[in-house]
Amino acid sequence: MSSTLYRSDHLAPVIRLADRRACATLLVRVGLVSDEVVYRWVGIDESTTIAECCRVVGEVFGVHDVGADAAQEQLLADVLPTVGDSTHFSKGLWSFEMQLADIYPRDESTPPSVCVAGSGSFGSLPFDIAAVNARLMGQPLAATDGLRxxxxxxxxxxxxxxxxxxxxxxxxxxxxxxxxxxxxxxxxxxxxxxxxxxxxxxxxxxxxxxxxxxxxxxxxxxxxxxxxxxxxxxxxxxxxxxxxxxxxxxxxxxxxxxxxxx
Incomplete structure (x- = not known):
């Protein structure tokens, strides 16, 4: 895995709760092509469709109507079967490369997609990892109620x-x-x-x-x-x-x- 993950501006702790592999989380690096400063590290359920990946890419960069090179109905695990494999997404003239960095077993509580790190702003808004994950999960995250x-x-x-x-x-x-x-x-x-x-x-x-x-x-x-x-x-x-x-x-x-x- 690239060491850029640990040099990211914002980090969410890695979630690796089980050793069994009923399903896997694919850790991918999604970067703006031609700009090494703007990237996001995302954990995605391997059974996610490319159509849903378009939404995920859009959410982590704050844009809509993202397209993909791969067919919409394909599963991410089939498009990125091996570490190092990559595929591309686009928004207008912007191109985003998604590269598979690692594979982790997932627990039933693990979210379908979660942004674990990132760096660089895309557009006028600064990168806010908490806001990104709130969008990915479709609701505000109020998970602190039971905490000290x-x-x-x-x-x-x-x-x-x-x-x-x-x-x-x-x-x-x-x-x-x-x-x-x-x-x-x-x-x-x-x-x-x-x-x-x-x-x-x-x-x-x-x-x-x-x-x-x-x-x-x-x-x-x-x-x-x-x-x-x-x-x-x-x-x-x-x-x-x-x-x-x-x-x-x-x-x-x-x-x-x-x-x-x-």
């Missing part, structure tokens, strides 16, 4: 991250709560704890550390490596490990939900 106020505040301050897709996949909602964490009292250490929790909730494997580091940077702190971040909240993370009792990363998701509800 402290977590909602952190998400509001991490302006370069869109946590809505993650919260929708986690289905935080109502349910059991796990109060008492974090135990640290200063804001920086508590932010570090929540950055680790949110990153771990993504079940992103080797990408988890990068996500936590990006969240802390987005909160306005100097760039920190994961070891520096975890050192700020060692006591809380140790208690969380004791509560988890050796659960797998996927099994820990219910613990994370309870902590986020507080």
């Amino acid at each position: 106020p402290e977590v909602r505040d952190l998400m509001a301050r991490a302006k370069n991250h869109d946590f809505a897709p993650l919260l929708q996949a986690l289905d935080v909602g109502a349910g059991a709560r796990l109060p008492g964490l974090p135990v640290e009292s200063d804001r920086r250490s508590r932010d570090a704890f929540w950055a680790v929790i949110l990153a771990n909730s993504c079940c992103a494997g080797s990408d988890t550390d990068v996500i936590a580091e990006g969240i802390m940077t987005s909160l306005g702190y100097e760039p920190l490596l994961i070891d520096d971040i975890t050192a700020l909240c060692t006591t809380s993370l140790t208690r969380l490990d004791e509560i988890g009792g050796g659960r797998s990363p996927v099994e820990m998701l219910d613990i994370y939900r309870q902590v986020l509800r507080g």
Whole structure:
């Protein structure tokens, strides 16, 4: 996968909730041809038709009536069967290349399409990843209702991250709560704890550390490596490990939900 994903101006945490492959999410890079600065990273259900992909491309760039080189009735998985394959979409004289970068297993809660990163404005409006995902999902995202106020505040301050897709996949909602964490009292250490929790909730494997580091940077702190971040909240993370009792990363998701509800 191109490293431009991690140099993007705006990021939504990666969602990789299950190892089974009942269906797959195709991670694609959609870029404005002839302009390397304007691009969007999008996760799309492999069974999406090219006709629906036209809508997705239109939503992430804020335009309508997008056309495609491939036939409208074809499935994206058939048009982009192998990493590196590409297809093109167009709006007037503008051309957009969609290239397959990676394939992930998807969970039944994963949205049909979600913008996970992007850079550059197309037209007069700046790129707003939260607004893009609200359009893609067809409704305003109000997934923070069940969250602790402290977590909602952190998400509001991490302006370069869109946590809505993650919260929708986690289905935080109502349910059991796990109060008492974090135990640290200063804001920086508590932010570090929540950055680790949110990153771990993504079940992103080797990408988890990068996500936590990006969240802390987005909160306005100097760039920190994961070891520096975890050192700020060692006591809380140790208690969380004791509560988890050796659960797998996927099994820990219910613990994370309870902590986020507080």
